[in-house]
Amino acid sequence: MNEKKSNRLNQALSARGVRSVVTAVIGFLILFVVFAVASPSFRSGNNIQNLLRQIAPTLIIGIGQGYVLITGNIDLSIGSVVGMSCMTAGTMMTKGVNPVLACLLTVLLALLVGFVNGTLVAKMKLPSFIATLGTMTLARGLAQLVNNNHNTDFIGNDAQAFRDLFYYGEFAKLYSAVWIAVILWVVFNFLLSKTRTGRHIYAVGSNLDAARLSGINEYRTILITYVVSAFCACVTGLILLASAGMGTMDAGGTYEMYAVAACVIGGISTLGGTGILAGVIAGAGIWGILQNGLQFVGAPVALRNIIIGIIVILAVMMDVVARSSRKKIKKA
Amino acid sequence: MNEYIVEMENINKSFSGVPVLKNVRFTLKAGEVMALLGENGAGKSTLMKILSGVYVRDSGTMKIFGEEQGDLDTKKAQELGVAIIHQELNMCRHLTVAENIFLGREVRKGVTLNNREMVKRTQEVLDSLKIDLSPNTVVGDLPVSKQQMVEIAKALSVHAKILIMDEPTSALSSKEIDELFRLVDQLRSEGCGIVYISHRMEELSHVANRVTVMRDGEFIMEGNFADYTMDQLIAKMVGRDIKEKFPRVQCQRGEKILEVKNLNAGRMVRDVSFDLYAGEIVGIAGLVGAGRTETTRAIFGIDPKDSGEIVLDGKSVSIKKPIDAIKAGIVLTPEDRKRDGLCTKLGVRENLSIPNLDWLSNGIGKVNQKKEREIADKVVEELQIKLSSVEINAESLSGGNQQKVVIGKWLARNSRVIMFDEPTRGVDVGAKVEIYNLMNRLKQQGTGVLFVSSELPEILGISDRILVMCDGHLTGELPVAEATEDKILSYATAFESKI
Numbered sequence: 001m002n003e004k005k006s007n008r009l010n011q012a013l014s015a016r017g018v019r020s021v022v023t024a025v026i027g028f029l030i031l032f033v034v035f036a037v038a039s040p041s042f043r044s045g046n047n048i049q050n051l052l053r054q055i056a057p058t059l060i061i062g063i064g065q066g067y068v069l070i071t072g073n074i075d076l077s078i079g080s081v082v083g084m085s086c087m088t089a090g091t092m093m094t095k096g097v098n099p100v101l102a103c104l105l106t107v108l109l110a111l112l113v114g115f116v117n118g119t120l121v122a123k124m125k126l127p128s129f130i131a132t133l134g135t136m137t138l139a140r141g142l143a144q145l146v147n148n149n150h151n152t153d154f155i156g157n158d159a160q161a162f163r164d165l166f167y168y169g170e171f172a173k174l175y176s177a178v179w180i181a182v183i184l185w186v187v188f189n190f191l192l193s194k195t196r197t198g199r200h201i202y203a204v205g206s207n208l209d210a211a212r213l214s215g216i217n218e219y220r221t222i223l224i225t226y227v228v229s230a231f232c233a234c235v236t237g238l239i240l241l242a243s244a245g246m247g248t249m250d251a252g253g254t255y256e257m258y259a260v261a262a263c264v265i266g267g268i269s270t271l272g273g274t275g276i277l278a279g280v281i282a283g284a285g286i287w288g289i290l291q292n293g294l295q296f297v298g299a300p301v302a303l304r305n306i307i308i309g310i311i312v313i314l315a316v317m318m319d320v321v322a323r324s325s326r327k328k329i330k331k332a
Numbered sequence: 333m334n335e336y337i338v339e340m341e342n343i344n345k346s347f348s349g350v351p352v353l354k355n356v357r358f359t360l361k362a363g364e365v366m367a368l369l370g371e372n373g374a375g376k377s378t379l380m381k382i383l384s385g386v387y388v389r390d391s392g393t394m395k396i397f398g399e400e401q402g403d404l405d406t407k408k409a410q411e412l413g414v415a416i417i418h419q420e421l422n423m424c425r426h427l428t429v430a431e432n433i434f435l436g437r438e439v440r441k442g443v444t445l446n447n448r449e450m451v452k453r454t455q456e457v458l459d460s461l462k463i464d465l466s467p468n469t470v471v472g473d474l475p476v477s478k479q480q481m482v483e484i485a486k487a488l489s490v491h492a493k494i495l496i497m498d499e500p501t502s503a504l505s506s507k508e509i510d511e512l513f514r515l516v517d518q519l520r521s522e523g524c525g526i527v528y529i530s531h532r533m534e535e536l537s538h539v540a541n542r543v544t545v546m547r548d549g550e551f552i553m554e555g556n557f558a559d560y561t562m563d564q565l566i567a568k569m570v571g572r573d574i575k576e577k578f579p580r581v582q583c584q585r586g587e588k589i590l591e592v593k594n595l596n597a598g599r600m601v602r603d604v605s606f607d608l609y610a611g612e613i614v615g616i617a618g619l620v621g622a623g624r625t626e627t628t629r630a631i632f633g634i635d636p637k638d639s640g641e642i643v644l645d646g647k648s649v650s651i652k653k654p655i656d657a658i659k660a661g662i663v664l665t666p667e668d669r670k671r672d673g674l675c676t677k678l679g680v681r682e683n684l685s686i687p688n689l690d691w692l693s694n695g696i697g698k699v700n701q702k703k704e705r706e707i708a709d710k711v712v713e714e715l716q717i718k719l720s721s722v723e724i725n726a727e728s729l730s731g732g733n734q735q736k737v738v739i740g741k742w743l744a745r746n747s748r749v750i751m752f753d754e755p756t757r758g759v760d761v762g763a764k765v766e767i768y769n770l771m772n773r774l775k776q777q778g779t780g781v782l783f784v785s786s787e788l789p790e791i792l793g794i795s796d797r798i799l800v801m802c803d804g805h806l807t808g809e810l811p812v813a814e815a816t817e818d819k820i821l822s823y824a825t826a827f828e829s830k831i
Contacts, residue, residue, distance in 0.1 A: 007466075014470040015428055194444040199427075203435055206424035213386065213422055214436030215407040273426035 016202070017274030020267030023318065024282035027265075031286060035293035042296040049175065053167075055288035056181040057236045058258050062266070062280040063188050064232030065259035067225040070192075072205040072272025073121055073128035075226060078233035078259060080139035081110050082252025085237025087143040090152040090247020099162040107234050113139055114230025118223030136256070143249050152247035166242035177239050184235065188228060189277045201225060205272030261308070262287050265315040286311065336398075337362050337494060337525045338383065343392035345378060352378050355392070357551045358544055360494065360525040365516060367540035367557060368529045369569050371760035372730040375549040376529050380496045383527075384416040385409030396494070410437075415492035417483050417500055425472030430454040432471055433486045457489045461515060477508045477620065484515065495519065496527040499758065501535060506619065506821070513538055531760060533562050534789055547571055570762045578793025579765065581772045585796075586610030588646075589780040590662070590749050595640035597630035602804040604640075608749065610778040613771055615785065615795030618824045623804040624784045625667055628751045632657045632664040644748060658687060661748035665738045665755055667784075669731075673738035676727035680719060681708040683726050684741045691745075711740040716766060732763025739770065749780040756790060768794050788817050802826045 013019045036043040061078050068075040085106050092102035113135055120131035155162075169176035192198035200221045203211040212218055233252070240251045260270070266283025268275025290311065294304045338360035345353040353375045360366050370376045381387045383394070385404035394401050396412050404412075423432050430451045439446045439453070454467035463481050471479055480500065487495055497516075501509050516526060516539050530536055536543075540557040545568045552568050566577070590608040595601055600623035608614050616624045629635045631642060633651040642649050642662075649660045657663065666672035674683055685692055685704045692707070693699045708722040715736040719729060726737055735755060742750060752771065756764045771781050771794065785791050791798060798815050800808040800823035808823030 008468070011428070011466065011468045011470065014473055015468070016426070196438045196440060196445060199431065199435075199438055199445060202427060203424045203431075206426040207422065210422035210424050210432075211435065213406060213418070215410065216436050273424065 016276050017267050017269060018276065020318070021276055021279040021282060024266050024279055024286065024315070028282045028285045028289065031289050031293065035289065035296065039293070039296040042293055047292070047296070049173065051288055051292045052178045053175040054292055055284050056175075056177040057239055057255075058262050058287055059181045059280060059284040060184055060232050060236050060239070061255055061259040062262035062284050063184060063277060064229030065256070066263045066266075066268050066275065066277055066280050067188070067192065067201065067228045068128070069260070069263050069268050069270055070201055070205045070272060070275055071222055071225050072208070073222065073225070074132065074260070074270065075117060075229045076129065076132040076256045077113060077117060077135040077139055078229055078236075079252045079255035079257070080136045080143065081113055081230050081233035082237040082240065082255050083143040083248070083250060084113070084139045084146070085110050085234040086241045086251040087146045087152065087247040087249055089238055090155055090241050091147045093155040093159050093162070094152050094247075096158075099159050103162070103238060106238065107231065110230045110234030110237075111227055114227040115223065117230065118219075118226035121226065122219040122222035140249075143251075147247065147249075149249070151249055154245050155241070155247075163242040163245065166239050168242070177243075180235065180239065184232065185277060185281070188232075191228075192277055197221065197224060202273060205274075207273075258287065261312045264312060283315075335362060336360065337396065339393075339395040340379075340383065341393050343379065343382065343394070344390045345375075345382060345387065346390060352549050353382075353389075354549045355551065356546065356549070357554070358383075359554065360527060361542075362493070362525050363520055363523045364541040365520055365526045365528050365539045367536045367543040368527055368546070369536075369543060369565060370546035371569055371762055372732060372758075373548075373760075374546040374569075376546055377498060379546070380416060380498060380527060380529070383409070383494075384414050384496060386416075407436075410490055413491060413493035414496070415487035415490055415494070416496040416498065417480075417487050418498055421476070421479055421483060423471045423479050423483060426470065428468050428470050429458075429465055429474075429482050429485075430467035432482060433457065433467075433489050435486075437490070453489070454485075457485050461485055461488065461518075475621075477504050480504060480508075481511075484512075488519070492524065494525050494527070496529075498529045499531065500528075501530065501532060504620070508620075509535065531758065532787065533566065533761070534787075537562075545569055566761050569760075577761075577765065578790060579768055579772060580794065581776060583611035583775055583796075585612055586778055589644065590782075591641075591643035592631065593641040593643065595627070595630060595642070596638040597626065597635050597640075598638070600626035600804045601630050604801075604804075604806050606799055606806065606809070608780040608782060610780060611775055612796040613775050613781040613783050613794055615783045615791040615798045616801060617785070617788065617791045617798055617820050618801035620786065622801040622824065624801050625753055626804075627801070628664055628753050628782065628784060631662065632751065634664075658745070658747075661746070662751070663687075663742040663745070663747045663749070664751045665735075665742065665753065667753040667757070669734055669738045670727075674726045674734060677725060679723045680712070680717070680726055680729070680737055681705060681722040683737050684708045684711055684722075684744065687741050688744050707744050711743055714743065715740050715770065730760075730763075732759040732766070735759055735763070735767065736770075739767070747779065749782065750774060751782040751784070753784045754786065755783070756785070756787070764790075788820060791820070792817070800824050 041047060064078060065075055088109055089102045089106040092105065093099055117132055117135055120126045121128045165176055167175065167177050171179060192201060200211065200216045203216055204218050204221050208218060237252060241247055262280055262283035264270065265286050266279030268279055290308050291304060294307065336359050338358065340358040343353050343356040356379055358379060368376050378387065382389045385406040385408060388403045424435065433454050434450045439449045451467045458465055463485060465478060471482060500512060504512060520526060528539060542554065543557045543565065544554040545552040545565065547569060586609055588607055588609050593605050595604045604627055618624050626635065630637050633653045633656055642651055644660055644662065651657045651660065670676060681704060684707060688707065689699060692704050712722060717733050717736045719733065726734060755767050759767065771783065774781050783795055792812065792815055796812055798810045798812060798820065799806055800820055802824050807826040810819060
């Protein structure tokens with residue numbers, strides 16, 4: 001009976017690479033305790049609120065990147081889509097367009113980028129790294145074009161409701177940006193783990209040929225992941241706009257790398273086929289806690305970057321080591 | 333039970349202008365096993381991909397269950413009851429058994445997946461096939477043979493009436509093959525029509541009712557399997573008589589070349605000791621997982637050795653990495669040629685010179701291209717590798733010719749010992765004989781030849797001495813004159829019978 005139980009536990013840990021998610025969650029908790037002990041101001045309720053709001057954008061783009069990574073592809077364009085969305089919505093709002101309409105049009109534009117990415121990768125069979133490198137530059141160009149190579153002015157008091165909705169509002173002690181992240185996570189986690197589309201996303205990343213021969217439409221599947229990814233980037237762009245109150249052309253620069261880091265730390269393999277979105281929470285959490293916590297213990301920005309870089313490498317290394325040692329155990 | 337369930341006539345198919353199927357005919361009845369024979373490149377797989385909807389034919393008629401079919405796609409073929417088990421395993425290794433079996437036709441409750449139902453139905457399929465597996469196991473955690481079983485279960489779970497098996501036994505041990513045959517019998521008696529493609533002629537006589545032979549994209553014959561001898565069928569496949577399936581040359585045994593003393597490497601190689609003499613071929617037999625491949629890997633320096641000594645021409649050599657072995661003159665042609673033997677995206681010339689660049693290049697590392705080409709031409713001629721140019725990609729060659737390239741890259745160095753790991757796997761009959769001839773030639777030249785194979789007939793047919801492994805240990809040694817399949821199998825299962 002006991003053996004059966006441990007067998008079942010093993011199966012559960014093996015499926016989707018849940019093992020690495022467990023590691024990431026433990027890492028997150030350890031970091032949290034360490035900083036909480038080291039710095040009283042870190043553990044203050046106020047800072048926890050801030051910390052969560054800091055994590056939210058990374059989590060949101062991480063969700064999108066996670067979708068794409070699980071199919072075995074990558075989306076480098078999301079950082080630029082953040083900037084493009086921020087600038088497009090911002091420009092429209094300064095020109096007096098109704099904020100709701102501005103947001104809708106911005107979402108449409110971002111979805112178009114996702115559509116282009118998906119088509120290039122799934123239909124034209126371009127390597128995703130190259131295809132999205134192209135759209136990354138292109139979207140950044142659009143961000144600059146939209147307001148004639150200038151950042152926008154203050155989006156104005158008309159847009160205060162928009163700013164509250166996306167960033168400053170508070171409900172049940174949590175800022176609205178955090179609520180947006182929670183809602184998106186719940187929706188996209190449901191789609192990925194409970195629906196047929198989600199299953200197909202894993203199948204395509206695990207073995208494209210097998211998926212195709214089982215009658216899965218790989219174009220549709222990959223397209224969906226890029227559209228989700230672009231949508232998440234767009235929402236992140238709107239959050240940044242709400243936060244700053246103005247559109248900046250270089251908003252979201254290198255965010256694509258934050259997203260990859262959050263995913264990889266959270267156990268989503270860049271080779272595709274494994275990982276779950278709970279991992280992205282842990283990954284984005286570790287990311288945010290390091291940024292925030294190191295600041296409280298007085299570490300300079302340069303040191304923070306170095307430490308975070310090392311953590312990313314360690315996370316991947318741990319995954320590789322764990323995988324090869326499991327193989328050895330299995331052989332024995 | 334005797335009506336035709338598949339009738340294909342005058343099937344034509346070209347790929348970018350090159351015809352691969354020319355007016356091919358193929359039929360299948362309910363409740364029979366149809367063996368489909370032909371060398372690599374004869375068009376068997378293409379024909380079966382047309383039947384299963386992966387490819388669309390250019391012209392010809394195709395009736396399934398008496399009804400003419402237009403352009404099939406995989407989904408439509410599945411609905412008609414056509415299932416195919418592909419030669420290469422097509423599993424999503426990150427997904428579980430149940431997830432793989434229901435891939436592409438998931439059971440849903442509203443918009444969400446109904447996992448409980450899928451697990452339950454998977455368990456039913458596995459039970460009916462008497463496969464002992466949990467539906468929740470991740471496929472990548474299973475050994476290849478079990479993955480193969482899952483693939484079969486997947487095909488059957490769609491209630492296939494027409495089952496195509498493309499080389500289903502190439503990764504199975506003999507015990508598992510028996511299990512597979514039991515499945516085939518069960519399905520046949522349930523009225524399933526089965527197309528069975530295999531290069532292992534011996535096993536066909538256990539299962540086949542009828543046979544269709546193809547050659548160079550053309551239909552050659554069909555008939556009752558029992559009406560023909562093996563040799564007749566082989567002659568039809570290759571278009572000429574093969575006088576000897578296992579050509580043997582007699583040689584005087586020379587001096588001792590290689591001595592392996594008490595080799596230990598991990599769990600799969602334990603206290604292995606043997607000698608290898610000039611002028612003989614030593615075969616290593618055993619079941620899958622007996623440690624044969626691991627032994628060659630340890631000798632070649634791919635896997636670390638825990639202890640033991642390798643003596644070459646009377647001198648102890650230290651081999652820590654493959655380059656040490658290559659420099660000493662011990663080389664290996666690996667089991668999985670596509671993964672371990674070839675750089676598939678490189679040309680044949682480049683593949684042939686990879687291990688020889690040390691002596692093909694000058695002091696500053698510039699490769700002597702003239703010499704490189706000379707070597708390539710020489711090897712291609714010597715091994716009769718069929719290709720249009722030595723510059724074409726290795727991956728575009730047929731299995732037999734790829735294998736010759738893998739072997740060829742070692743011939744340019746005068747190696748003392750060549751270890752062949754399953755050199756004829758997935759290679760057609762004609763090319764098999766050429767590989768045996770090559771091993772014989774090496775034996776005559778005084779090169780030590782070590783020959784790992786899972787096919788007992790070829791081990792018995794080619795080796796002069798046979799070593800048998802079981803569970804990492806060397807459990808028996810037989811001169812070929814005394815060896816029989818039964819004796820080898822009893823050594824190969826030495827530990828199982830004790831337990």
